[in-house]
Amino acid sequence: MDLSFLTKATGIVFRESFEAVLIYGIIVSYFKKHESNHAGLRSAKTGLILGILASVVLGIALAGAIPAFSPEIFSYFEIFIVLGGSLMMLYMVFWMSEHSKHLKHDIETGIKQDSSNSIVGAVFVAIFREGIEAVVYLYSLAFEKPTLAHQSSVLLSLTLGVLLAVIVYQLMLKGSKHLSLKTIFRISGIWLLISSSSLIATGLDKVYSAGFLENFSEPLFSIDIPEFFARAMTTIESMVGIRTQPTIAHLALFILFWSFVIYKDPLKFRHKEQVAK
DSSP states (O other): OOHHHHHHHHHHHHHHHHHHHHHHHHHHHHHHHHOSSSHHHHHHHHHHHHHHHHHHHHHHHHHHHGGGSOHHHHHHHHHHHHHHHHHHHHHHHHHHHHHGGGHHHHHHHHHHTOOHHHHHHHHHHHHHHHHHHHHHHHHHHHTTSOSHHHHHHHHHHHHHHHHHHHHHHHHHHTTOTTOOHHHHHHHHHHHHHHHHHHHHHHHHHHHHHTTOSGGGOSBSOOOOOOHHHHHHHHHHHHHHOOOSSOBHHHHHHHHHHHHHHHHHOTTOHHHHHHHHO
16 A cells, blocks of 8 residues: 555545534534524534535546546546646635635624525535535546555545544644644645645646657656665655656646745745744
């Protein structure tokens, strides 16, 4: 089993599961504090169940549809899912960076204006949105290496990621001094950025395999790696998207991606330093 891949996949599933658990937890906490009856709480639970079921159905439907694709269509689909998953990860880091501070207030404000039926819909949409992202991410990871062992790791990462999200949320509720929402989102945000970079490189590999950009498929250079370090370097390539034999497109996309991330600073590292001064 590829532990580097399992670690990466589990981290991604944890992030999406934790967001879903957090949103549901905020809604449940609100109703426990403000509702004299349990109608709102029942509505929230109904939305949760429907959102989970819809996510499972989406995953099964996608898995069932893939064998029907012709080899050429499947190749295009792989590229779309892998690169699309990468862009979704990047977008989610920026989105959560802007909304995490006001997430609880925004959710509670929306609850006050909604009826029970609307609460079901609101929770369903919140959970299903995270489910869609998780399905896309897991499929994009599964397509990195379409082998049975690799896909088994994807399923294991799904289980571990969800369990970890629930455990971390419960620890937060119990007031762990070492767990803050800001820290969790920052660490998981770094993980999503690294994974997004890795998927871009994988997507480009699949673009070459499909016969596109053949004029740019030759390596610019090759880095000789000592045999004892080769396995570690393979792990780094898988985790981050670096290539020891990069093409010009690999190198350009890697530099552009991290230059953009550093310039935009979605996790507010420079902001933190400025405040400290």
